[in-house]
Amino acid sequence: MRLCIVGIGGCGGKMAEQFLRNQDVSILGRSLGEDLTFGEVKGIWLEAARMDAQKQRFFGPPDDGCYPGYYITHEIIKDSSDLSKLVAERYGYDLKSPGFFRSADYLKAIFEIFDIDEDLQKVAIREYDDKSPILSNIWRRIRPYTILSEKGGEDGGPGADEADTKLCDSILFTISLGGGTGTGFINPVTRYIRGERPRFPVFALGVLTEKGRDQHQIEESQRDLGAVISMYDLLTKRTGEGIDGLILVDNQRMIERLFKKNEKKDYGKIDRAIYGAMKPLVESRLYPGMECDCLAVRGGFIKGLYRPPILVPCYSSQKAARDPENRLVETALDGGRLFGCDPRDAEGAYVFTRGFLKPDKITDAVSAKLPKGSRVVTWSKLGDKRRNEVLILLRNPYGVAGAYKKEGTLEYRIHDIIEMAKVHLENHKSDVIQSSIDYTKSVLKTYFYGEDGLAKKLEEAKVRLKRGDKPFFQDELEIFREEGPFSGKVKAGVTGEDLQGVLQEEMVRKIVRDELKNIRSKEGS
Amino acid sequence: MTYYLIGLVLFVVLLAGGALLHRLNLVRTYNRLLSVSGGVSKEKVEEALFTPQGSNFNAAAISAWMLLFVALAYFYFLTPRVFPDLNYFLVADLASGRLGLFIFGLMVMLVVGPVGAASIRLMKFYGFYEMSREMKAAIMLTVPVLMISISLSVYLGTLYPAGDATDLKAAALATLLLSQIILLSPVYIDTWEAVR
Numbered sequence: 001m002r003l004c005i006v007g008i009g010g011c012g013g014k015m016a017e018q019f020l021r022n023q024d025v026s027i028l029g030r031s032l033g034e035d036l037t038f039g040e041v042k043g044i045w046l047e048a049a050r051m052d053a054q055k056q057r058f059f060g061p062p063d064d065g066c067y068p069g070y071y072i073t074h075e076i077i078k079d080s081s082d083l084s085k086l087v088a089e090r091y092g093y094d095l096k097s098p099g100f101f102r103s104a105d106y107l108k109a110i111f112e113i114f115d116i117d118e119d120l121q122k123v124a125i126r127e128y129d130d131k132s133p134i135l136s137n138i139w140r141r142i143r144p145y146t147i148l149s150e151k152g153g154e155d156g157g158p159g160a161d162e163a164d165t166k167l168c169d170s171i172l173f174t175i176s177l178g179g180g181t182g183t184g185f186i187n188p189v190t191r192y193i194r195g196e197r198p199r200f201p202v203f204a205l206g207v208l209t210e211k212g213r214d215q216h217q218i219e220e221s222q223r224d225l226g227a228v229i230s231m232y233d234l235l236t237k238r239t240g241e242g243i244d245g246l247i248l249v250d251n252q253r254m255i256e257r258l259f260k261k262n263e264k265k266d267y268g269k270i271d272r273a274i275y276g277a278m279k280p281l282v283e284s285r286l287y288p289g290m291e292c293d294c295l296a297v298r299g300g301f302i303k304g305l306y307r308p309p310i311l312v313p314c315y316s317s318q319k320a321a322r323d324p325e326n327r328l329v330e331t332a333l334d335g336g337r338l339f340g341c342d343p344r345d346a347e348g349a350y351v352f353t354r355g356f357l358k359p360d361k362i363t364d365a366v367s368a369k370l371p372k373g374s375r376v377v378t379w380s381k382l383g384d385k386r387r388n389e390v391l392i393l394l395r396n397p398y399g400v401a402g403a404y405k406k407e408g409t410l411e412y413r414i415h416d417i418i419e420m421a422k423v424h425l426e427n428h429k430s431d432v433i434q435s436s437i438d439y440t441k442s443v444l445k446t447y448f449y450g451e452d453g454l455a456k457k458l459e460e461a462k463v464r465l466k467r468g469d470k471p472f473f474q475d476e477l478e479i480f481r482e483e484g485p486f487s488g489k490v491k492a493g494v495t496g497e498d499l500q501g502v503l504q505e506e507m508v509r510k511i512v513r514d515e516l517k518n519i520r521s522k523e524g525s
Numbered sequence: 526m527t528y529y530l531i532g533l534v535l536f537v538v539l540l541a542g543g544a545l546l547h548r549l550n551l552v553r554t555y556n557r558l559l560s561v562s563g564g565v566s567k568e569k570v571e572e573a574l575f576t577p578q579g580s581n582f583n584a585a586a587i588s589a590w591m592l593l594f595v596a597l598a599y600f601y602f603l604t605p606r607v608f609p610d611l612n613y614f615l616v617a618d619l620a621s622g623r624l625g626l627f628i629f630g631l632m633v634m635l636v637v638g639p640v641g642a643a644s645i646r647l648m649k650f651y652g653f654y655e656m657s658r659e660m661k662a663a664i665m666l667t668v669p670v671l672m673i674s675i676s677l678s679v680y681l682g683t684l685y686p687a688g689d690a691t692d693l694k695a696a697a698l699a700t701l702l703l704s705q706i707i708l709l710s711p712v713y714i715d716t717w718e719a720v721r
Contacts, residue, residue: 024579025661033580040577285576287562288569358561380562382574384655385554386718 001201001294003282004145004168005043008185010052011176011207013045013070014267017058018275019174019282020068035067039282042145042168045070046138046185049098062141073185076128076137083123083133087113090120090486092437095134104229105447105479107184109440111135112480119486138185139192146171148196170201170294173243175230178209178223183230190242201298203245204234207274208339208417210251221424225432228421228458235308236476245301247311247393249274250339250413257335277315277338280352280391285382287359292352292379300350300377301395307471311350311393312410313338318388325357328390329365341410346397348375355388366392401468411465414472418458418465425455439485447479529607532698536597536705543709546716547650553719554653575652578661585665586651589708591637592671596701598633599678604685614685626679654711667704674700 007016020043024036045059045068053059053070060066074096077084084095093110114120114132121131130136143149147167171193173186183206190202209223234246254270286292301309316332318324333343343349349366353359359378366376383389397410404411425432425448433444448454454477461472555570565573578586605612613620613629620629656664677697681690706713 022579023658024581025585025658025665027581027585027665031581032584036577036579285573287558288565288573289562356557356561382558385557385715 001170001292001297002039002166002168002284003041003043003170003172004142005041005172005174006142006189007043007045007174008183009047009176010049011178012174013047013056013059014271015174015205015207015274016043016045016068018271019043019172019278020058038279039284040166041282042166043068044141044145046073046141047071048073051098071138071141073138074134076133078127081127083120083127086120086123090117090437090439092435092440104183104226104233105444108229108233109444109479111184111188112478113486116480117486132188135185135188135192138189142171142189146200148193148200170203170298173202173204175204175206176209177206177227177230183234187233187237187242190237194241198240199295199298201294202243203247203301204243205247205249205274205278206230206234207249207251208413210255219424221420221427224417224420225424227417229454232454232457232473232477235310235471235473237308239302239305239308243308244298245309245311245393247313248339249313252413253338253340274338276317277313277336277391280315280354280381280389281393283352283354283381283383287380287382290359290380292381297350297379300348300375301393303375307473309347309395310398310410311395312341312346312397314343314392314394316390320355320386320388323361324355324388325361326365328357328388329362329369329392332390332392333366333369339410340408340413341394341397342400342403342408343369343394343397344371345400345403345409346370346374346394348395349377350393350395351376351378352391352393353378353380353389354383355385356383357388357390362390370394396470398465398472399468399470401466403468404462404465411468415462415465418462422455422458425449425458443479447477453477528694529601529698532702533601533607535702539702539705539709543712547653547712550712550715550719551653571649571653575649576655578651578656582651582661582665585661585668586708589664589667589671589704591634592668592675593701593704593708594637595630595633596671596674596678596697596704598636599629599675599682600697600701603629603678603682606685613682626682651711654715656711660711663707663710667707670700670707671704674698674704 003019005016005019007013019041020035020037022031022035023038024031024033044062045053047053047070050072053072059068059070062069062071077095079096081095087093087095087110091109091113093106093113095110097106111132114124114135124131124133127133145168147169149167175183175186177183183204186204193200193202208227209220211220231246234243237243251270254273255265258269258273259265301311314332314336315338316328316336318328318331321327337343349370351362351366353362357380359380362380363376363378366378367374370376398414400409400411403409404415406412429449432448433441435441435444446453450456452475457473457475457477460474464470464472464474551571554574555567558570558573559565601607602612603614605614613625619625622628674697677693677700681693681697684690
């Protein structure tokens with residue numbers, strides 16, 4: 001299993017940086033050979049804010065041949081784009097927005113309108129030869145790092161060489177669940193991937209922001225609304241359509257573990273700790289004779305589910321000692337949980353170890369902590385000989401009636417953020433549905449406050465959490481629905497016929513231009 | 526003379542010790558792996574344990590090992606000080622020529638050539654150990670350190686027979702041995718950790 005790390009947004013990029021650090025030495029700051037990453041992962045950073053991308057030095061502009069590189073997601077959209085104008089006029093959205101600060105619904109809305117509005121699709125095809133140029137360009141940047149590029153190799157990336165066996169067979173998105181750029185891209189990009197290979201493993205590592213004000217001084221309720229929208233979207237896609245697992249990390253928990261009260265928070269330290277915990281998953285050196293096929297991992301994660309699972313990572317690292325298995329597992333499941341939960345509620349566990357540990361003993365030790373009959377699978381990998389490490393991914397460790405009242409459970413934390421999100425929805429109604437276009441305003445109102453809107457769904461989720469039902473988020477929600485005025489057959493603004501005319505006119509112009517060129521060149525010679 | 530011999534003995538002991546301990550580390554790791562994962566062949570274990578260290582590091586490590594032997598030859602075989610019957614001064618015409626030092630260096634490189642070829646295996650040797658970037662950087666820094674050792678030996682050779690700069694000789698030997706210790710440090714550290 002070799003992961004392609006796709007960091008999205010500010011926080012996602014910083015996490016991706018940890019995974020993509022060159023393990024080789026450089027000579028006077030320059031690496032003469034190919035970068036060597038831990039686990040031989042590859043990756044890219046997707047960012048909407050060019051300024052932020054230019055401020056940092058780890059990722060470089062890919063057009064300058066830099067690796068690892070960043071990609072500005074809306075770069076493909078030209079400044080004087082008809083498509084951009086149409087989106088702004090019709091929906092009030094800016095395709096070239098330099099960031100989506102704490103509004104998780106922004107990108108969701110943008111990608112939905114491309115799905116349903118045929119006018120947009122036609123203009124996009126006319127301008128960019130593609131009905132969803134932003135998404136397809138993002139995928140074009142990621143694809144060369146994956147085995148999917150072997151199929152064509154037309155991108156000129158590593159995939160052009162069919163003998164290249166060092167391509168990634170799975171994708172791990174790293175994101176913040178604070179509701180910025182991050183999650184908005186995951187579902188649409190995943191759909192592209194599924195279009196090419198339905199069973200390609202796609203996972204997401206999502207970090208829930210801490211309680212109180214964060215480093216950007218943003219209210220907790222606003223961030224929690226973003227987190228809820230993001231999680232709702234990721235967790236309500238049908239299995240096989242969306243991601244294959246959301247690995248959840250709680251920044252609040254990380255802060256409590258890593259810093260003393262009132263100590264200045266070094267977010268880099270949190271990123272390093274999360275990366276350290278993920279090393280057993282990323283490590284590529286398996287015990288001889290053992291296989292860790294990415295499809296087997298994916299299959300395990302989603303087995304028997306109709307919605308993607310939540311996976312809570314529990315990590316422990318100890319110096320090599322005699323019979324370390326029980327102690328390692330106990331420490332991981334006790335103090336090593338990266339998101340609050342009760343392991344006794346988990347449906348199963350997927351264990352990745354590094355070091356010299358007996359797989360059977362590890363499996364037994366984990367099984368003993370989980371409900372009877374839970375599925376536990378262990379993949380053993382080699383480590384650095386001095387330490388033993390274990391990463392246990394607990395699948396859906398929640399679902400007990402009344403557990404939402406108990407601090408430290410997953411139900412408690414999720415209930416808490418839903419509550420906060422609801423407070424934000426109630427107190428900032430005008431901000432939430434703010435738009436310069438009446439139609440968008442009404443659509444947002446329906447999405448947030450309608451009969452089947454988010455507020456209602458969150459109320460239902462709370463009830464399900466209280467009852468201990470799984471999953472707590474159920475039905476998919478859309479902002480722009482099929483039955484809208486611009487969906488399907490066009491009803492307002494620029495008509496389909498007009499566009500057809502525009503397209504035909506363009507074609508005639510092109511033919512005439514080419515013909516004139518030919519005549520001139522003949523006359524010249 | 527004793528001073529030189531102690532240096533040479535240390536060099537040989539460090540090298541032989543490193544080779545022996547590396548072998549023991551391999552066996553120990555094989556046995557540890559055998560105890561947790563059942564029957565596997567030694568070849569498969571070596572293959573599984575291999576960690577790529579990066580092309581920059583590999584290039585630096587190979588250069589460092591080549592230079593280590595060049596530095597050794599310059600220190601011991603450039604003048605008749607240590608080995609009166611086996612040194613470059615025995616071919617006085619060549620040694621005192623304008624390109625004398627260059628030719629000696631070239632000859633050493635030719636002799637060390639097989640070491641260079643063998644050092645391709647170094648990638649495998651270092652691939653057995655998980656090394657931090659700091660350790661890799663230290664190994665890379667042995668290249669300039671060995672250049673210092675070589676420069677000092679060249680200086681001493683040029684002065685010969687005049688002067689007997691003990692400080693410079695000590696510095697040349699110290700930089701040579703220090704580099705060797707750094708180059709072999711992954712083996713010694715791994716052994717130390719295991720013993721602890």
